[in-house]
Amino acid sequence: MQTWSVAISAAHLTKRRFCSQKRLSQWEIDDEALVVPKLYEYFGLIVLFYSNEHEPIHVHGKYQERESKAEIIFENGKFVEIRISNVVGKRPLDRQRLAIFKQLVEIYRDDIVHKWIDFFIYNKPVLSEMITKRL
Secondary structure (H helix, E strand, O other): OOOEEEEOOHHHHHHOHHHHHOOOOEOOOOOOOOOEEEEEEEOOEEEEOOOOOOOOOEEEEEEOOEEEEEEEEEEOOEEEEEEEEEOOOOEOOOHHHHHHHHHHHHHOHHHHHHHHHHHHHOOOOOEOEEEOOOO
């Protein structure tokens, strides 16, 4: 059985049709009441999208009360770099978690891009993955 991990508020159930059509076995409520698809969990580090996101393609890394952002930058259709930045109003990941977050985004870059397209272009839910092997 597949496990779908999407955080959702009641108000977003009607806006995101797929949420009512899929069996969701894991729920989280974001403090801003957004749909929050969790992509990966790696030893307590959560990698996710927010439903109100914008380009460039990017993910958020959360660990406890800290959060940072990784943008996946392409130019002329070719990967250029991963840019790490702070999230306004949040304490950034500590140096150790930030290094792990960047490495995870580098390794899973292509999968993140596919999940971004599925979620933001095709309005498909994304499958959450628990990563248990060391990077």
